[in-house]
Structure formats: structure tokens, C-alpha cells
Amino acid sequence: MTRITLTVNGRKVVEDVEPRLLLTDFLRHRLGLTGTHVGCEHGVCGACTVQLDTVSVRGCCLLAVQVDGSVVETVESLAGDDGLSPLQAAFKRHHALQCGFCTPGILIAAEDLLSRCDPSHEEIVDMLSGQLCRCTGYAPIVAAIEEARDERSRQRETGQ
Amino acid sequence: MTPMSASSEPWVGRPLQRFEDDALLRGEGRFLDDLSPVAHSYHAAVVRSQLAHARIEVDASAALDAPGVIGVLVGADVMALSRPFPAGIDSGVPQYATAIDTVRYVGEPIAVVVARDRYLAEDAAELVDVDYDQLDAVLDPVAAAAHPVHERDFAYGDVATAMAQADLVLRQTFHVPRFTCTPVECYAVVADWDATAGRLTTWANFQGPFTLHGVAAAALGLKGDHLRLLTPPDSGGSFGVKSSVFAYIVLMGLASRHLGVPVTWIEDRLEHLASSAAATGRTTEVEAGFTTDGRLIALRYDAIEDVGAYVRAPEPATLYRMHGSLSGAYTVPNVAVRNRVVLTNTQPSGLNRGFGGPQLYFGLERTMAIAARRLGIDPAELARRNLIPAEAMPYRTPSGALYDSGDYAACLDHALELADYAALRTQVEMARADGRLAGIGLACIVEPSISNMGYITLAQTADERALTLPKSGNAEGASISINPLGGITVRLATTPQGQGHRTVCAQVVADTLGCTPDDITVLSEMDTASVPWTVASGSYSSRFSGVAVGAVQAAALKLRAKIDAIRAHAGDDALSLRRVAGMAHWNPEGLPAGEEPGLSAVAFWAPPTLDPPDDEDRIASSASHGFIVDICAVDVDRETGEVRVLDYITVHDAGRLLNPLLADGQVMGGFTHGLAAALYERHVYDEWGNLMTASLVDYLTPTAPDIPALTIGHLSSPSPVTALGAKGIGEGNTMSAPVCVANAVADAIARDDVELPLTPPRVWQLLNGQGAT
Numbered sequence: 001m002t003r004i005t006l007t008v009n010g011r012k013v014v015e016d017v018e019p020r021l022l023l024t025d026f027l028r029h030r031l032g033l034t035g036t037h038v039g040c041e042h043g044v045c046g047a048c049t050v051q052l053d054t055v056s057v058r059g060c061c062l063l064a065v066q067v068d069g070s071v072v073e074t075v076e077s078l079a080g081d082d083g084l085s086p087l088q089a090a091f092k093r094h095h096a097l098q099c100g101f102c103t104p105g106i107l108i109a110a111e112d113l114l115s116r117c118d119p120s121h122e123e124i125v126d127m128l129s130g131q132l133c134r135c136t137g138y139a140p141i142v143a144a145i146e147e148a149r150d151e152r153s154r155q156r157e158t159g160q
Numbered sequence: 161m162t163p164m165s166a167s168s169e170p171w172v173g174r175p176l177q178r179f180e181d182d183a184l185l186r187g188e189g190r191f192l193d194d195l196s197p198v199a200h201s202y203h204a205a206v207v208r209s210q211l212a213h214a215r216i217e218v219d220a221s222a223a224l225d226a227p228g229v230i231g232v233l234v235g236a237d238v239m240a241l242s243r244p245f246p247a248g249i250d251s252g253v254p255q256y257a258t259a260i261d262t263v264r265y266v267g268e269p270i271a272v273v274v275a276r277d278r279y280l281a282e283d284a285a286e287l288v289d290v291d292y293d294q295l296d297a298v299l300d301p302v303a304a305a306a307h308p309v310h311e312r313d314f315a316y317g318d319v320a321t322a323m324a325q326a327d328l329v330l331r332q333t334f335h336v337p338r339f340t341c342t343p344v345e346c347y348a349v350v351a352d353w354d355a356t357a358g359r360l361t362t363w364a365n366f367q368g369p370f371t372l373h374g375v376a377a378a379a380l381g382l383k384g385d386h387l388r389l390l391t392p393p394d395s396g397g398s399f400g401v402k403s404s405v406f407a408y409i410v411l412m413g414l415a416s417r418h419l420g421v422p423v424t425w426i427e428d429r430l431e432h433l434a435s436s437a438a439a440t441g442r443t444t445e446v447e448a449g450f451t452t453d454g455r456l457i458a459l460r461y462d463a464i465e466d467v468g469a470y471v472r473a474p475e476p477a478t479l480y481r482m483h484g485s486l487s488g489a490y491t492v493p494n495v496a497v498r499n500r501v502v503l504t505n506t507q508p509s510g511l512n513r514g515f516g517g518p519q520l521y522f523g524l525e526r527t528m529a530i531a532a533r534r535l536g537i538d539p540a541e542l543a544r545r546n547l548i549p550a551e552a553m554p555y556r557t558p559s560g561a562l563y564d565s566g567d568y569a570a571c572l573d574h575a576l577e578l579a580d581y582a583a584l585r586t587q588v589e590m591a592r593a594d595g596r597l598a599g600i601g602l603a604c605i606v607e608p609s610i611s612n613m614g615y616i617t618l619a620q621t622a623d624e625r626a627l628t629l630p631k632s633g634n635a636e637g638a639s640i641s642i643n644p645l646g647g648i649t650v651r652l653a654t655t656p657q658g659q660g661h662r663t664v665c666a667q668v669v670a671d672t673l674g675c676t677p678d679d680i681t682v683l684s685e686m687d688t689a690s691v692p693w694t695v696a697s698g699s700y701s702s703r704f705s706g707v708a709v710g711a712v713q714a715a716a717l718k719l720r721a722k723i724d725a726i727r728a729h730a731g732d733d734a735l736s737l738r739r740v741a742g743m744a745h746w747n748p749e750g751l752p753a754g755e756e757p758g759l760s761a762v763a764f765w766a767p768p769t770l771d772p773p774d775d776e777d778r779i780a781s782s783a784s785h786g787f788i789v790d791i792c793a794v795d796v797d798r799e800t801g802e803v804r805v806l807d808y809i810t811v812h813d814a815g816r817l818l819n820p821l822l823a824d825g826q827v828m829g830g831f832t833h834g835l836a837a838a839l840y841e842r843h844v845y846d847e848w849g850n851l852m853t854a855s856l857v858d859y860l861t862p863t864a865p866d867i868p869a870l871t872i873g874h875l876s877s878p879s880p881v882t883a884l885g886a887k888g889i890g891e892g893n894t895m896s897a898p899v900c901v902a903n904a905v906a907d908a909i910a911r912d913d914v915e916l917p918l919t920p921p922r923v924w925q926l927l928n929g930q931g932a933t
Contacts, residue, residue, distance in 0.1 A: 018279075020279065021279075028193075028194075033187070034187070034191075034193075034194035035186070035187015035188065035189070036187070037191070037344070037345070037396070038193070039344040039345065039346070039396075039429065040429040040855075040856050041428055041429060042429065042430075042855055042856065042857065044855070044856035044857055045344055045429075045856060047344055074187065075185075075186070075187035076186065076187045076188075078185075078186070078187075079185070079186045084182065084185055084186070088185040088186070091181070091185055092177050092178070092181040092182070092185060093177065095177075095178070095821050095822065095824070095825045097181060097184055097185065097658075098397070098658030098659065098660070098825060098829065099184075099343070099344070099345070099394070099395065099396045099397040099657050099658025100180070100181070100184025100185070100189050100394065100396070100658065101189075101191065101343070101344045101345045101394075101396030101397060101658075102344045102396075103184055103185060104187050107185070124864075125864045125865050126865060128863060128864035128865075129863045129864055129865050130863075131863065131864075132344055132856070132861060132863060133344070134341060134342060134343055134344055134397050134399065134829070134832075134833070134861070135397055135658050135825075135829045136825060136828060136829055136832075137828030137829050137831060137832035137867060137870070138832070138863070138864040138867050139828055139867065139869075139870065140825070140828070141864070142864060
């Protein structure tokens with residue numbers, strides 16, 4: 001067992017874990033944060049995407065011991081006290097989710113992209129090449145992310 | 161109606177946002193692996209075959225000594241505790257939940273190791289020693305057709321005479337490979353054997369049809385009520401694939417029974433790709449007779465269906481699901497088919513979005529495109545000359561389907577208009593003049609929905625059928641309870657996996673009860689012990705909008721009548737629902753004479769047109785029939801063989817749309833699966849039967865950059881046979897898009913022998929004068 005200390009969704013976490021425990025299993029089954037999903041466990045589908053410090057990463061390709069000392073954000077961190085985040089609300093408006101299994105990973109990856117730049121349509125589509133969705137056909141997801149991007153840039157321009 | 165609804169438009173038909181979404185967006189969905197429905201469950205890892213065909217001997221002693229292991233279930237235990245799965249035909253190769261002494265495909269379960277957690281179970285699974293004595297593997301379905309496990313001939317009209325009279329007879333073989341819809345969530349099962357009562361309770365992300373509940377119970381040797389099956393509120397996609405989880409319900413049920421502990425099994429992706437379910441592969445020789453003016457007068461199919469290593473229920477259903485629609489959207493009166501089912505040493509087949517549609521229409525619509533070229537008639541014009549006219553509706557096809565409504569020519573016109581067809585043709589000509597390879601594809605297909613439970617009995621002769629109970633129809637149940645405070649709860653047996661059934665049902669009930677959808681709680685978690693269901697329940701054959709909604713509405717209408725009676729009895733037409741509910745629960749003495757106390761209703765509903773097959777083997781294989789016209793333009797890279805879809809237009813007539821937002825979602829999703837089958841997806845086995853597409857790195861699924869712009873059009877011919885006039889819409893583009901894209905590529909490269917998927921290497925080989933591989 002190895003002791004790890006990290007911050008998950010703003011809370012300090014101290015746990016003893018086996019060195020081989022996957023980050024996804026740690027989040028889901030130790031901490032009960034089941035919003036992070038597991039779709040392939042080989043880094044392709046992106047359902048397990050979480051924010052690790054400054055980048056979004058595949059939770060299934062990391063061990064819990066590797067995130068010792070880090071800050072981890074999962075889908076459970078996105079909504080505020082007053083309801084869905086603007087990106088989440090845009091997903092709902094655009095019917096950008098059906099089964100919703102891939103959605104948490106896509107939301108995290110999209111938030112990561114939007115936090116770093118004002119992405120073009122092509123950049124959004126390119127980012128989504130790392131996320132597998134089998135229900136929606138992707139077009140509503142792209143539209144929702146674009147709407148959230150536009151909302152953000154409007155807020156920036158109005159000085160908020 | 162109450163004042164609330166009298167003042168507003170119906171909720172049905174509005175693009176209402178979904179009630180499902182908030183929890184899913186917040187990471188608060190409840191998928192099975194998010195839950196621990198039974199305390200202290202142990203975890204299973206499955207030992208699987210590494211060879212396609214071999215005799216095996218299993219030694220699990222080392223695994224039994226491994227840390228955390230509680231036990232191992234092997235084939236001998238499975239044979240002692242269970243029976244083979246019943247199937248629609250007897251292939252002579254019984255299938256148990258594991259291999260017994262012979263493995264027949266790579267990935268076949270051999271043993272189940274159960275331990276305190278999944279990590280320990282996988283450690284111990286490595287220690288199970290399997291001694292293989294390798295046998296020859298059968299991998300070519302055409303060669304296997306010399307020894308089919310099922311063969312039937314059907315003829316409607318006089319095909320031989322009509323074929324002899326035809327001016328042009330085309331004959332070509334088409335092959336649709338095996339692919340699978342790969343939901344992002346894999347299978348999940350929790351099994352809890354109650355030794356005292358001899359009952360099994362299981363939770364699984366099963367999707368129906370609930371015929372398979374009976375199959376699982378039969379394999380377990382349990383009475384129906386001794387196999388209680390529950391589904392979680394959320395399921396991460398299925399597209400048909402999760403019907404086959406029933407085989408693992410049995411396997412984990414046996415493990416729980418054998419070892420005396422609850423067992424949880426969460427399938428991983430490698431297991432899913434190797435051993436969940438893939439669509440059948442079909443090789444079809446199509447013979448088609450045309451007159452010089454382009455009328456299709458005779459059609460003959462010779463189909464070889466590859467179902468993998470076993471005929472697993474509900475197979476050979478893929479072969480018969482479209483039987484009433486063998487003539488597609490056309491008036492051809494003479495149709496014949498020979499069906500043969502073969503076994504190969506590959507994973508067993510099962511439901512997969514489109515189920516039989518892609519296999520049928522690839523041959524038929526490729527044939528129409530080839531005929532258009534040979535006859536010198538534009539494909540759209542050739543289709544027009546053969547489409548069933550609107551005035552012929554309802555139309556009985558030669559093989560027995562009753563097409564319930566539609567104006568096919570109007571859909572074609574609308575698609576041509578949306579595509580700007582003449583301009584598209586000009587663009588293609590200009591591109592060709594520039595030396596590029598450009599082409600246009602067309603597909604006109606009938607999208608059946610609400611399968612007749614009797615169609616599978618076509619696998620038997622009329623004489624054989626006469627000896628058994630007739631099978632027909634497609635019924636669904638639903639319940640609505642109004643509690644003493646006026647709260648409304650709807651329970652469904654449709655086991656949705658993202659389609660938005662809860663939202664649509666709330667719309668339907670709101671209209672009937674005169675409240676708003678917000679007032680209604682719809683629970684989609686299934687429980688065979690408490691939710692009204694039928695053998696036909698579940699999500700498949702796009703049956704929700706037609707038949708499940710009918711059951712929900714029927715239950716709501718029962719309650720509406722009772723509510724109205726109570727209001728009339730109280731002398732107050734505007735009495736609130738809360739007051740009505742309070743009276744029904746608290747004051748049964750005050751109810752109208754003869755009214756039951758309480759305020760709940762159970763209803764079942766079935767469309768009226770699904771008879772058993774007749775003595776001439778005609779079958780109304782589905783209740784409602786939408787229509788789709790797809791047009792696409794492609795560009796093929798001469799150097800690499802890469803296909804780019806430039807423009808894709810799809811026009812649907814799915815009757816009345818209950819929620820247009822969700823309907824378009826189904827179209828986009830179905831289209832993406834169809835495009836995947838057209839350009840990317842196929843399971844590949846090597847010459848020894850090893851699965852070469854065993855991970856998502858190798859099994860190529862499309863992502864966002866691969867999806868072209870899609871233009872969707874809708875016309876509406878409400879169905880006269882469904883409760884609200886709706887028809888299925890979620891499968892159609894999986895049937896039309898593969899062949900529409902293939903027709904465009906064939907047009908672009910001037911080759912008739914295009915095969916799916918149209919990957920760059922294959923197209924490049926065709927461009928360079930080599931046949932398909």
C-alpha cells in the first residue's frame with residue numbers, strides 16, 4: 001500500500017492504495033465518483049477523461065499513485081450550486097447526449113479546450129477526435145461546444 | 161379535459177428537452193457499475209478461448225489457491241447445473257454458457273474465476289491452465305454453405321416466368337461483413353442466487369427483447385418467476401448489442417449458484433469486441449429482371465447467413481426480420497429467396513442496429529444502381545418508375561408485409577430538391593472533367609418497425625408451424641400510479657439506452673391527463689417482478705414510438721376515464737388531480753358505484769396487423785413502415801483510395817414525430833452507424849480465426865472529424881396502425897447509408913464490385929484493377 005494525498009473536486013483526499021490501482025477505479029470505487037466512466041481501458045474512447053492539474057488526461061491509463069500531490073477535477077465538479085454549467089446547459093439544449101455514458105469525458109475535454117483558447121470549429125472537431133460517442137453523430141456536441149465558446153467570449157467582451 | 165391542457169398545444173410533437181439529461185450531465189447517471197445493488201458481491205473474470213476451434217482440458221487448481229479467490233466455475237459445472245440455450249432452429253451444435261469440451265471461437269468463455277475484487281480475479285484467471293488440442297477452423301461462410309444448418313426456399317408470384325420475360329437480367333453477389341455497434345458502456349451483470357428459494361435475482365444492462373428472459377430461464381432450468389431480472393436506470397448505449405448479455409446473465413447466475421456468493425461481472429472492451437455480439441455476415445446473390453423501360457419485374461435472392469459459431473437466440477432472426485420487405489420500396493410482384501444459415505468459428509451474432517436491413521438493402525439497392533447504369537436511366541428516375549405509388553397504400557407486399565402509409569414519390573422529390581440534384585450532377589461532371597473521381601449515390605428504403613414476434617417461425621415450414629402454438633403480434637405493457645398526494649409515476653418495460661423514452665412518455669401522459677410533463681415521474685428501470693411486461697418488451701425494432709407509447713397512452717386513458725368519473729360524481733369538473741387522488745385513496749366509500757379504490761392503471765397495447773405467417777409463408781414481419789430517401793456525393797482520392805463524403809441528404813417519413821429534437825437525434829445517430837459500416841467498420845479474422853480487430857485501436861469507429869454535414873428532411877404520413885401515428889426512425893439510416901455511399905463510390909470509380917467497408921486500401925485496389933479483398 002502507498003499513501004497518496006491529493007485534491008479531488010476541491011476536497012483534500014488521503015488514501016492508502018495498492019500501486020497497481022487505476023485512477024479510474026480509485027475515483028469510482030474508492031471515492032464513489034462514478035461520473036467518470038470506463039469504456040475501453042486502453043486509452044481510445046475517452047469516456048474516462050478527467051482534469052489533472054492543467055491538462056485533461058485519460059483516467060484509465062494512469063495509476064492512482066501517479067496523481068499523488070495533484071489536483072484532480074471530475075465531471076462532478078462542473079455544475080454549480082445554481083444548476084448546470086453553461087457548457088452542460090448547451091449540451092442539453094442541443095441534444096448533445098443520448099445515453100450519456102461518453103458525456104462526462106467529453107465535457108471535461110471540452111472544458112479543458114475552452115479554458116485554453118477560443119477554439120475554431122475545426123479545433124473543436126479535432127479535439128473530439130479523441131472522444132468516442134456512438135449515439136449522437138457528434139454534430140450536436142460540436143454545436144453545443146461552439147455555443148458555450150461564444151457565450152464565454154461574449155462574457156469576456158462585456159468585461160465580466 | 162382540464163383547463164390546463166385546453167389552453168395549450170399538445171406536448172406530443174414538441175421538441176422538449178430531456179428529463180434524462182441533468183443527471184447524466186452532472187455525472188449522476190446510474191449505470192450498473194455505479195451501483196452495488198447487492199451487498200458484499202464478489203467479482204468475476206472470465207477465462208476465454210485463445211483458439212478458434214479446439215478440444216480443451218481445463219485445470220483450475222492453481223487459480224483456486226490464489227489470494228482472494230472464492231472459486232472457479234468450469235464447463236463441467238455449467239453442464240451439471242444448466243441446459244443449452246434454446247434457439248429458433250436446431251443447428252446440432254448446442255451452446256452452453258461456457259464451452260464444455262470444445263471451444264468454437266476466439267473469446268468463447270471457458271471458465272469464470274470469482275474473487276474478492278476484479279484485480280485478484282484477473283490474477284487468478286491467468287493461472288487457469290487450458291490445454292488446447294487444435295482443430296481446423298471454418299471461416300469462409302460461402303464454403304460452409306455446402307453444409308448449412310438451416311435452409312428454406314420461398315417464392316411469391318412467378319419468378320421464373322417473369323425472369324424469362326425480362327429484357328435485362330442482372331446477377332451479382334454482394335457481401336456484407338460482420339460489424340458491431342460498440343456501445344461505449346460494455347456489458348454488466350450482477351447475479352445473486354437465493355439457495356433457500358432456488359431463485360436467481362440478476363441486474364444487467366439488458367435491452368430486451370424479453371423473449372430472451374425466457375431463453376435464459378430455460379438454460380438455468382428455472383421457472384420464469386424464479387429468474388428476476390432488473391435493469392439499472394441508465395444504460396450506456398446498446399443498439400441491439402446488449403440483448404446478448406442474456407448469455408452472461410446465465411453464466412454469472414451459474415457462478416453465483418455454484419459458489420454461493422453474489423457475483424459482479426463488468427465486461428471489458430477486449431471481451432466485448434471478441435465475445436459480445438456482432439451482426440451477421442451475409443453473402444447474397446441477387447438476380448433481378450428488368451424491362452427496357454426500367455420496370456423491375458422479378459427478383460431472386462440466394463442468401464448465405466454467417467451467424468458465427470452457434471445459432472444463438474434470437475437467430476436466425478436477422479434473416480427473417482426483413483422478410484415482408486424483400487421487395488423493398490418497389491412494386492415488383494415476383495420475388496423468391498433461398499435462405500441458408502451457416503456456422504463459422506467466429507463470435508456468435510445478435511441484434512445490431514438495423515438488424516437485417518443493411519444486409520438486405522445492400523444487395524437490392526446496389527442492384528438498382530447497377531441496373532440504372534446498364535439501362536441508361538438516371539437512378540432517381542429508375543427508382544421513381546418502381547416505387548410503390550401513394551394511392552396503393554396500404555400496400556401488401558408479395559411476401560406479406562402491410563406497408564401502412566407513405567408517399568414515396570413525394571419523399572424522392574423532396575430529397576432531390578434538398579440535394580439540388582441537377583446541380584449536384586453538374587458538379588460531379590465538372591469534377592470529372594477536372595480529372596477527379598466524383599460520384600453520386602441514391603438509396604430508397606423502407607424502414608420497418610415493431611417486429612412481429614411470429615416472423616421467426618418462418619424458419620419452420622407451414623407444416624412444422626402447425627404443430628406448435630402460433631406466434632404473432634408485438635405487445636407492450638405500462639403502468640401509471642397516482643399516489644395519495646396526486647404524484648404521477650409511470651413505469652416502462654422498454655429498457656431504453658439513451659433514446660429519451662422517459663421524456664416522450666411524460667409528454668404523452670401529460671396530454672392525456674391534462675398536466676405538464678414536469679408533473680410526471682417516468683421510471684425506466686425494469687423489474688420482471690413488478691413492471692407489466694410481455695415477451696415482446698424491450699428496445700428493438702424501433703418499437704418504442706409505435707407500441708410502447710400505445711401502452712402508456714392506454715394506461716393514461718384508463719386513468720383519465722376514472723378521474724373524469726370521480727370529478728363528475730363530485731359535481732366538479734375542475735376538481736384538482738390532488739383532490740381526486742385523495743378521494744380515491746382516502747375515501748373509497750365516496751367513489752362512484754363500481755369504481756375500484758386507488759388510482760392506478762395497467763395497460764397493454766399491440767398493433768392490430770401482425771398475424772402469424774400464413775400457409776403460403778407470407779408474413780407481416782413489421783407493423784409500421786417508414787420510408788427513407790438518401791442522396792450523397794463523394795469524392796475518391798485517386799492516389800490513396802480515400803473516400804470523402806461531401807454532401808449527405810436524408811429524407812424520412814416516420815409518420816408523426818413525437819419529439820422532433822429526439823427524432824433528429826435518432827437520425828443522426830443511425831446515420832453515423834451507417835456511415836461507419838460504409839467506410840470503417842468490419843470484424844476481421846485471420847486464416848486461423850484470430851480476431852484482428854480486438855481493440856478499439858484496430859476496430860476503427862468514426863469520430864467527429866469523420867462525419868460529413870448531414871441534411872435531414874421530414875415528411876409525415878401518420879401510421880394508421882400505431883396509437884399516435886408514429887413510426888420507428890432510429891434504424892433506417894443504418895440500412896440506407898452503407899449502400900448509398902457504396903453506390904456513390906461505384907459511380908465515382910466506375911466499378912460494380914465495391915464491397916464494405918470502403919476503406920482506402922480496398923478502393924485503391926479497385927482503382928488499380930484488382931478485385932476486392
